[in-house]
Amino acid sequence: MDTRNRIVIQRSYAAALEDVWDLWTTKEGIESWWGPEGFRVEVRKLDLRPAGELHYAMIAEAPEMVAFMEQAKMPVVQDCRLRFSEVIPQRRLSYLHQADFIPGVAPYDVTHVVELEPLADRVLLTLTFDRMHDDIWTQRATQGWEQELGKLAKVLAK
Amino acid sequence: MMAHASVFQTLGDPTRLRILDALREGEHAVGDLVTRMKAEQSGISRHLRILHGAGFVRVRSDGPRRLYALRREPFQELDGWLKAYRSLWEKRLDRFETALAKKTQARRGKAKTDSAE
Numbered sequence: 317m318d319t320r321n322r323i324v325i326q327r328s329y330a331a332a333l334e335d336v337w338d339l340w341t342t343k344e345g346i347e348s349w350w351g352p353e354g355f356r357v358e359v360r361k362l363d364l365r366p367a368g369e370l371h372y373a374m375i376a377e378a379p380e381m382v383a384f385m386e387q388a389k390m391p392v393v394q395d396c397r398l399r400f401s402e403v404i405p406q407r408r409l410s411y412l413h414q415a416d417f418i419p420g421v422a423p424y425d426v427t428h429v430v431e432l433e434p435l436a437d438r439v440l441l442t443l444t445f446d447r448m449h450d451d452i453w454t455q456r457a458t459q460g461w462e463q464e465l466g467k468l469a470k471v472l473a474k
Numbered sequence: 475m476m477a478h479a480s481v482f483q484t485l486g487d488p489t490r491l492r493i494l495d496a497l498r499e500g501e502h503a504v505g506d507l508v509t510r511m512k513a514e515q516s517g518i519s520r521h522l523r524i525l526h527g528a529g530f531v532r533v534r535s536d537g538p539r540r541l542y543a544l545r546r547e548p549f550q551e552l553d554g555w556l557k558a559y560r561s562l563w564e565k566r567l568d569r570f571e572t573a574l575a576k577k578t579q580a581r582r583g584k585a586k587t588d589s590a591e
């Protein structure tokens with residue numbers, strides 16, 4: 317098991333591989349589910365290739381989200397961009413995206429990797445999030461952060 | 475609240491990670507760390523200053539010695555980040571699943587119509 321400083325989420329779907337891939341990589345697909353709760357997205361530009369960008373608008377839609385954004389003096393329509401780093405059709409997609417959803421925390425880049433694996437009658441989806449740029453990450457690639465944190469928490473709890 | 479970007483930059487150095495690792499056993503004086511890590515005192519002191527600035531360690535004086543120990547907060551914050559980001563994506567994947575089910579249904583519906591033709 318990978319215990320580095322990353323999050324891994326795995327799910328499997330009884331669906332066609334092509335459909336799963338399309339939801340991640342087409343305008344219609346992305347617009348059908350992307351974005352946080354209470355928001356919808358509109359894809360403005362989609363350049364699906366390494367170093368290409370996905371540019372979309374994130375629009376507060378639920379009344380409580382609209383109210384929240386207005387109260388926080390944030391625009392109801394947010395401009396978002398992410399940059400693809402790897403595009404292997406129906407197998408692997410990786411991109412760099414700013415994680416900025418935690419109030420009070422400065423935004424920073426997170427590498428997102430989407431891997432698809434066709435099984436007998438399902439598609440296995442593995443999502444991996446790395447919290448650092450690859451170059452910084454490489455320096456400490458041997459460290460097991462999630463594991464380290466657990467150990468530290470134990471020590472500190474004494 | 476401290477900025478995460480700087481937390482990660484602070485941790486992105488092998489020597490600082492080794493210092494944190496050594497401090498896991500408890501409080502250490504700068505001299506102990508230098509001996510243990512077979513490093514230059516100036517280097518260790520510099521890294522300790524950075525760790526202190528980022529809130530990872532606290533320091534107290536014991537006569538002429540400066541003793542360093544770990545602080546709990548940044549580790550808890552990192553742990554909180556993990557949980558929050560995971561939960562954000564779990565929710566997003568629920569919506570993904572709904573969208574995919576619709577697409578799959580449309581495909582099956584189409585397959586049926588096609589075969590009926």
